[in-house]
Amino acid sequence: MDKQQLGAFLRSRRERLRPEDVGLTAGPRRRTSGLRREEVAVLAHISTEYYVRLEQGRAPRPSAEVLAGIAGALLLTDAESDHLHVLAGTAPSRTGTHRRDVRPSILALLERLPRTAGFVVSATFEVLACNDLMAALMEDFRELPPRDRNLARRAFLEQRELYGVSDASEFRHHVVMRLRSALARYPADPEVSGLVEELRAGSAEFARLWERHDVQAAPVLTKTFRHPAVGEITVDCDSLALEDRDQYLVLYSAVPGSRDAEALALLDVLGTQTLTTG
Structure with missing residues (x-):
């Protein structure tokens, strides 16, 4: 309690x-x-x-x-x-640390998804895995150390636009709510408590949102990216809970035949070279 x-x-x-x-x-x-x-x-x-x-x-x-x-x-x-x-203290609690290992079947699924950008995030918003299209759409997190793969740190502590997304403010609010729930589930995990304290000390916006004690976010159904190579892409956003490991599989897709689907298909061909050429 x-x-x-x-x-x-x-x-x-x-x-x-x-x-x-x-x-x-x-x-x-x-x-x-x-x-x-x-x-x-x-x-x-x-x-x-x-x-x-x-x-x-x-x-x-x-x-x-x-x-x-x-x-x-x-x-x-x-x-x-x-x-x-x-x-x-009247609900089952997780006494250890949050899991960062992704189920092999989920890793295989990420690679088989047709023209869908996908990634897996931990309870602390660390990107644990992503496919090639996700790397082309946002960033190749597979090349980064764990600390730099954390979307919560990027949202609150980095002084730059967050991948040109249309809902950056809503995403930051969502991060705070999810981290509050994670801290309640993993009170003894130093990575969870350490991240919360780092964000509270480093971001006045995070500290303000934290004091609201909100724990439920409205679902994000669509998201728009402003990509330097293909322009604006609006995608459907689906977040699937992987409850056995307290992780989420996030999928971005577009309506077949739409301009957004064509832009995703182009990104699929261009790959991560769009991030380094220029």
């Missing part, structure tokens, strides 16, 4: 709600827009004192029933409710 993070998460969820969101009236004397602690306690069917102690990081581990009541009172989504259980 991470008492301090649990308390901070509960506060952040309580303060985002308005009384009318849960069927209450604001009243003339309300000074803040969020719910009061006593209101959450009533809605969750627990004592105000106990809820206050939870937010202050002084309460013992709550039961699953109490957590369910709090999740309902705060209108948590499924992802937020899962995160609540992780912080409270």
Whole structure:
């Protein structure tokens, strides 16, 4: 149970709600827009004192029933409710370090995908594997040391445009949410905690987003790249969870016959030479 993070998460969820969101009236004397602690306690069917102690990081581990009541009172989504259980220590946790070895069948799949750029990322956004088309579209991560393959570092610490993508701001928000969940799952992994601290110290934007305690991102369905060789390419973006290793297989493809599909096909022919000629 991470008492301090649990308390901070509960506060952040309580303060985002308005009384009318849960069927209450604001009243003339309300000074803040969020719910009061006593209101959450009533809605969750627990004592105000106990809820206050939870937010202050002084309460013992709550039961699953109490957590369910709090999740309902705060209108948590499924992802937020899962995160609540992780912080409270009532969900299965991963006690070791996050895995960086990619399943051989996934590596083989990457090479067999027709005209689809694909890569695998770890729980900390390290690119663990990619195919040739992905290398041509973005960068050949296979040639880089592990530290330089990390998309979180590139998004927040490098002073350059992130591969000309259209959703750089949304991606940075997504990174923060995924890293918060990873830190809850791997509290003893020094690579996870070290990366979070590095980003908090090195990026004011990361630090600001981190304090929001968000854990659920809207899915990215399309993404547009501005490529120096073939111009703009808009692709469908599919992210598939590889749950046995806590990794994601990310695939970029285009509608057959479209201009974007033709641009991907050209990149497939040109390969990574487009990155070095010029």
